[in-house]
Amino acid sequence: MTLVAEDVTVRAGGRALVEDVSLEAARGEVVGIVGPNGAGKSTLLRTFYRARRPTSGRVLLDGEDVWRMKGRALARRLAAVLQETPGEFELTVYDVVAMGRAPYKRAFQGDDAADREVITSALAALDVANLAREPFDRLSGGEKQRVLIARALAQEPDVMVLDEPTNHLDLRHQLDALGLVRELGVTAVVALHDLNMAAAFCDRVAVLHRGRLAASGTPRDVLTPDLLADVYRVDAEIDVHPTTGTPRITVLPPVSG
Template sequence: MRIDIEDLHVDYAGRTVVAGAHLVAAEGEITGLVGPNGSGKSTLLRTVYRHLRPSAGRVLLDGADLRALSPTESARHVAALPQERGGDFELTVREVVAMGRTPYKRAFAGEDDADRDIVARALADVGMDRHSGRRFTALSGGERQRVLLARAFAQDPDVLVLDEPTNHLDIRHQVELLALLRARRRTTLVSLHDLNAAASVCDRLHVLHAGTVVASGPPREVLTPALVAEVFGVRATVVDHPLTGDPLIAFDHQGPAGTGTAGDT
C-alpha cells in the first residue's frame, strides 16, 4: 500500500509544527524523513499512525483518507514504532510481541497456530527469540527497542511507521535492523538522524526543515553538500562508500558551516 500526505498542517502546544507538507511513501519502498531536531519529523509520523489529528490536510492510504477507517482497521494496515515507548509492561517479551495480533482478534479470543507462528517469526527476526520468557521491564533499552519492533512486525501491517528505530541499538543491531527493513520491502516511512544510515537504507528521502519539506528525491540527489550546510548547518562532502557504493556523507567536525574554520576555501 502507498501513503500520500497532502498539504499537511499540524498544530501542537499552541504552535504550527508542520506546515503544508506534501510527500509520498511508495508501495514497497523505504521512505526516509531527515532533518534537524524540531523540524517536524516525529509530529508528521504521529499523524500517520493517528496519534495526532492534523489541523489541515490529509493522510491517504491507497487513496482512502486514513481518518475514515476505524481504529481496528487502521491498525491492520499501519503499525508504528514511536519514540514514546509507553509504560513499562509487566509482561514477558513474548506477551508484548503478541499484542501485535490484537487488531485481528475478537474480544477474549485466544491465540491460534497462525498467531503463534507470526509471533515466533517476529521474535526471531529481531534476535529476541531466546529471550521470549524474560520480563520486558528487565531488558536494556536496545533490547526493548527490538521487542517493540517485533510487536510491529507481528501486527503484519501493509505500512510500517518507524520513528528513530535505531535509537538505543549498538552498531551491529543497527546494521541488522536496516538490513531487515531492506529485505522485507514493506512500505516503510522512517525517520532517521543518521544521514549515512538514511542514504544506505532509503529509496527516497524527504528533508524537513522548520516544519516544511524542502527537498525530496533519491538520497544521492538530495544529500548534497549545499543542502547539508543549509539545513543542518555543517560542512560536508559526499563520496561513494568504499564497501557499498552508497552515498557517504563525511562531515567537517572542526566547526559548523560558515564559521571560517581551518580548511575553508
C-alpha cells in the same frame, strides 16, 4: 500499499509543527525522513498512525484517508515502531509482541495457533526469541527496540512507520533492523538521525526543516553540502562510497579561528 501525505499541516498553540508537507511512499519503497531535532519528523509520523490528527491536509493509504478508517482496520495494514515503551508492569517480551495481534481480535477471542506462529516468527526475525519469557522492562535499550519492531511485525502490516528505530542499537543491530525492513518488502517511512544510514537504506529521503519539506528525492540528489549547510548548519563533504556506491557524508569540524 502506497502511503501519501497531502499538504499535511499540524498546528499547536498557534505554532505550525508541520506545515504543508506532501510526500509519497510507493509500494515497497523505503522513505527516510531526516532533519534536525524539532524539525517535525515525529509529529508528521504521528499523523500517519492516528496519534495526531492533522490540522489540515490528508494522509492516504492506497487512496483511503487513514483518519476516516477504523483504528483497527488501519492497524492491520500499518504498524508503528515508536520510542515510547511500556513501563513498570512486568510484561514479558512475549506479551509485548503478542499485543501486535490485537487489531485482528474481537472481545474474548484468544490467540490461536496461527497467532502464536506469527508471534514466534516475529520474535525469531528480530533475534529476541530467547528473551521471550523475560520481563520487558529489564531488557537493555537495544533489546527493547528490537522487541518493539517485532511487535510491529506481528501486526503483519503492509506499511511500517518507524520513529528513529536505530536509536539505542549497536552497529550490528542497526544494520539488521533496517536490513530487515528492506527485506520484508513493506512500504516503510523511517525517521532517521544518521544521514549515512538514510543514504544507504532509503530509496528516497525527505528532509524536514522547521516543519516544512526542504527537499525530497533520492539520497544522491537530496543530500548535498548546500542542503546540509542550510538545514543542519554544518559543513560536510559528500562523495560516493567506493564499495557501496551510496553517498557518504562526512561532517567537517567547524573551523575555529
